[in-house]
Amino acid sequence: MSHRAGRTPGNSDTLELFVDHVTHVDCGVLDPRSGLSGHTWLVDATLTGQRDASGMLFDFGPAKRLLKREIDALIDHRLLVPRLANGIRLDGPLITLTAHDGAGIDYRGPAAGVAIFDAEAIDSTLLERWLTERIAPQLPANIDALTLALREERIDGPHYHYCHGLKSHDGNCQRMGHGHRCRLAIAIDGVDQPEIAQQWADRWQGIFIGQREDWVETDRHGRHHFAYRAEQGDFAFAIDAGRCVILDGPPTVENIADHIAGELRHAHPAQHIAVRAYEGVGKGAVARRG
Numbered sequence: 001m002s003h004r005a006g007r008t009p010g011n012s013d014t015l016e017l018f019v020d021h022v023t024h025v026d027c028g029v030l031d032p033r034s035g036l037s038g039h040t041w042l043v044d045a046t047l048t049g050q051r052d053a054s055g056m057l058f059d060f061g062p063a064k065r066l067l068k069r070e071i072d073a074l075i076d077h078r079l080l081v082p083r084l085a086n087g088i089r090l091d092g093p094l095i096t097l098t099a100h101d102g103a104g105i106d107y108r109g110p111a112a113g114v115a116i117f118d119a120e121a122i123d124s125t126l127l128e129r130w131l132t133e134r135i136a137p138q139l140p141a142n143i144d145a146l147t148l149a150l151r152e153e154r155i156d157g158p159h160y161h162y163c164h165g166l167k168s169h170d171g172n173c174q175r176m177g178h179g180h181r182c183r184l185a186i187a188i189d190g191v192d193q194p195e196i197a198q199q200w201a202d203r204w205q206g207i208f209i210g211q212r213e214d215w216v217e218t219d220r221h222g223r224h225h226f227a228y229r230a231e232q233g234d235f236a237f238a239i240d241a242g243r244c245v246i247l248d249g250p251p252t253v254e255n256i257a258d259h260i261a262g263e264l265r266h267a268h269p270a271q272h273i274a275v276r277a278y279e280g281v282g283k284g285a286v287a288r289r290g
């Protein structure tokens with residue numbers, strides 16, 4: 001999605017500067033069809049304009065810092081909410097979604113934990129436009145246009161997406177309801193097991209991973225309620241129990257990998273298990289049992 005930043009581009013002296021994967025965004029999305037989903041989008045940026053006296057469009061260092069800072073501040077580690085979607089209600093800090101299948105999701109938390117869009121649904125095209133409209137005006141005057149492209153990491157093997165929050169994290173991971181799209185790999189006795197990893201990925205698509213000590217109750221509609229107090233404020237989430245996984249410890253990627261390894265160990269007690277779980281793109285944890 002492209003947005004003019006200021007001047008009209010010239011003909012022959014216009015150049016493009018690109019930064020692939022200037023940042024990635026890990027967020028949760030409320031959607032009237034799927035309910036809750038976790039996303040990781042890589043962001044590629046292209047700047048169009050004229051060189052200044054230094055021979056540059058924009059020094060890569062400050063350009064990357066500005067783009068990453070703004071994109072991260074606007075949508076990273078937030079729950080993205082399409083305000084105009086059927087079934088969405090905003091009532092102060094309480095956001096409720098009644099999805100098409102009747103399932104209800106409640107979120108309550110500080111404003112910093114969400115991003116609200118005047119839209120019926122959220123996808124990468126909408127986010128590209130929304131972000132460029134806000135960031136392009138901050139670019140230097142010799143930049144005529146900004147193009148941002150959001151893409152998912154190419155993952156050929158098993159992968160899943162989930163939402164969570166890490167209440168003790170000193171950064172934005174404390175925000176309940178942010179999410180990730182992740183690879184998952186499992187090996188038994190050193191042999192890759194894509195089918196087993198795929199079964200886990202299928203089972204875990206779109207789950208919310210909570211911590212047992214934050215589980216408050218299961219209501220009469222069969223929804224688990226979670227709540228915690230973090231540095232940025234009080235967060236609470238309610239979602240169908242069938243879409244929750246509850247861990248004994250915080251839902252870090254270490255604990256997620258270890259949870260899967262522990263479950264597999266029951267089924268394969270005499271074998272060596274290795275679970276390589278990712279959190280978003282390019283990072284994660286390996287848990288080994290046996």
Ligand SMILES: Nc1nc2c(c(=O)[nH]1)N=C([C@H](O)[C@H](O)COP(=O)(O)OP(=O)(O)OP(=O)(O)O)CN2
Nearest residue numbers: 024026072166169171173251252253254279280283
């Ligand atoms: N050892 C661990 N550290 C962190 C975990 C974890 O599970 N184990 N989890 C998180 C957060 O959940 C988070 O979503 C990761 O975000 P962040 O640290 O911001 O990672 P990015 O790749 O997005 O980093 P940038 O600096 O924004 O590029 C945090 N730590």
